[in-house]
Amino acid sequence: MEFLVNTQNLTTLSTGTLVLALSQDKPLSANVQSVDQASNGALSKILARGDFTGKAGQTLLLQDIAGIQAERLLLVGLGKDDELSDHAARKTIKAITAVLKGLAAKDATLALDALAIKQRNAYSITRLVADTLHHYLYRFDQFKSEKTPVPTLLKVQFHANTATQKDIDRALKQATAISKGVDLTRTLGDMPANICHPSYLAEQAEQLAKEYSALSVEVLDEKELKKLGANALLAVAQGSDQPPRLIIMKYQGAAASEQPYVLLGKGITFDTGGICLKPGPGMDEMKYDMCGAATVIGSMxxxxxLQLPINLIGVMTCAENMPSSNATRPGDIVTTMSGQTVEILNTDAEGRLVLCDALTxxxxxxxxxxxxxxxxTGACMVALGTQTSGLMGNxxxxxxxxLKAGNNADDRAWQLPLFDVYQEQLDSPFADMGNIGGRFGGTITAGCFLSRFAKAYPWAHLDVAGTAWTSGEKKGATGRPVPLLMQYLLDQTL
Incomplete structure (x- = not known):
């Protein structure tokens, strides 16, 4: 999908579909008025008849309107002004996308000057619209005999005036790059675990390095991990025939003397729970337990x-958690790379084990x-649902x-506490710590566990168990939190 800026007069603009937004309780915007005048009041007549009210998500497709060059005119409702939010805007863009996907037009022009979201300017509104459009145009049908029909829509133009042209152009360039990262993250997440295993993720990182000369990749195998003393990571992997991998991707966009930002992703390519086996229903979705790693490679x-002027390192700590005669048992004790010992009380709390060695x-x-x-943690979904990621750190x-980046990208997180008193729940009579902290505060005690390995630098932990994919009949990876992380990295370049 190509996103472009267009400043041409809407009445003389030749486009497959011109999209105009109308509010339910505000006067017609300048764009709508100009088209209405050129069409001899055609839009006013439609509104007077009550065929279109501007209700949120309402659409009306018109063909060959006299007085304008657009082949089709699509009216979309924004609802009432005081109800217009990020969520409402996304629902409106979803409605637009649903119509555009069903048309034969190769291009469309969005003239959404009426889309005025509080506390958002032309730049951030454009980012929101472009992100949403791309999200609903995503397809994953590699394994279907009958492919999903490819939409004919190839180009979307965003109408701008001289005052907003520069901001909209910048927003579209960033949105295009971020969407490519989101698509990669979603594709890897949606891949089945018999294909997307630790070695496959390593191959994808190496392929990315072939595409971008600024990226270098190092892959550590079992022998190298043993030399490093990454026994927690190895313990998770030992029940599977798939060998673990620690994948390091380095991008140098600034002077070598500049300290790098590091993104670390959990890459459990399938999680049965190990000896502490998960229930069968819904276990197929445990292929998504590598979405943290997929987020890292997508963000890279x-x-x-974008050729960001920073140094960035992406690390993916990858394994498959399977039950077997070689699998780790509850009660086993391992010595981590840091030298701290862990009593593995639950083999289904494996993510923190692969992460702790990587943090060291x-x-x-x-x-x-x-x-x-x-x-x-599933506990994060209990606490925050499926719309908000959990956030902790030191x-x-x-x-x-x-938090600010998440709000700006509409990819929100919520801070949870890491009070010292929670650390006591990890006490073990046999090792420095257990890998679980009991029934209560499971997301927080998981963060407490990780914090013991992240004392050498500023660190934050994003628990995306509820946001990285959607469940059920329409299950699929969401690409979150790539937008949040990319907004954070963009903010570091200002």
Whole structure:
């Protein structure tokens, strides 16, 4: 999908479909008035008849309107002004996309000057619209005999005036790059686990390095992980025939002396729960337990597309969690790369085990900040539902930056506490700590566990168990939190 800016007069603009937004309780916008006048009041007549009211998500497709060059005219309702929010705007864009996908037009022009969301300017509204359009145009049908019909829509133009042209152009360039990263993240997440295993993720990283000369990749195998003492990561992987991988992607967009930002992703390519086996219903969705790693590689792709002037390292810690005669047992004790010992009380709390060794490994990069991304706890879904990611960390400034980025990207997170008193729930009589902290505060005690391995740098943890994919009949990866992370990285370049 190509996004472009267009400043041409709407009445003389030749386009397959011209999209105009109308509010339910505000006067007609300048764009709508200009088209109405050129068409000899055609829109006013439609409104007077009551065929279109501007109700949120309402659409009306018109053909060959006299006085304008557009082949089709699509009216879309925004609802009442005081009800227009990010969520409402996304529903409106979803309605637009549904119509455009069913048309034979190869291009469309969006003239959405009436889409005025409080506390958002032309730049951020454009980012929101472009992100939503791209999201609903995504397809994953590699394994279907009958492919989903490819939409004929190839180009979407955003109408701008001289005052907004520069901001809209910048927003579209960024949205295009971020969408490529989101698509990669979603595709990897939707891949079945018999294909997308740790070695496959390593191959995808190496392929990315072939596409972008600014990226270098290093892949650590079992032998190298044993030398490093990454026994927690190895313990998770030992029940599977698929060998683990620690994948390091390095992008240098600034001077070598500049400290890098590090993104760390949990990459459990399938999670049975190990010996502590998960229930059968819905277990197919455990292929999504690598969405943290998929987020990292997607974010790296977006950063490379944008050529961000920063140094960025992406780390994916990858394994498959399977039950077998070689699998880790509840009660086993491992010595992590940091030297701290862990009693593995639950083999289904494996994500923190693969992450803890990676958090220690990352110390060698002397990072400016580290953000780990993991589908870590079902408890996070109980606490925050499926719309908001959990956020914890040891540096309040970093947390505030991520919260702000999430709000601006409409990819929100919510801070949970890491009070010292929660650490006591991890006490073990036999090791330095257990890998679970009991029934209560499961998301927080998981964060407490990780915090013990992240004391050498500013660190934040994103629990995306509820946001990285949607469940049920229409299950699929969402690409979150790539938009949040990319907004955070963009903010670091200002």
């Amino acid at each position: 792709k977006a950063a490379l597309e 490994y990352i110390e060698r990069f002397k990072p400016k900040a580290v953000v780990d991304i993991a589908t870590l 540096d309040q400034n970093l947390i505030e930056q991520l």
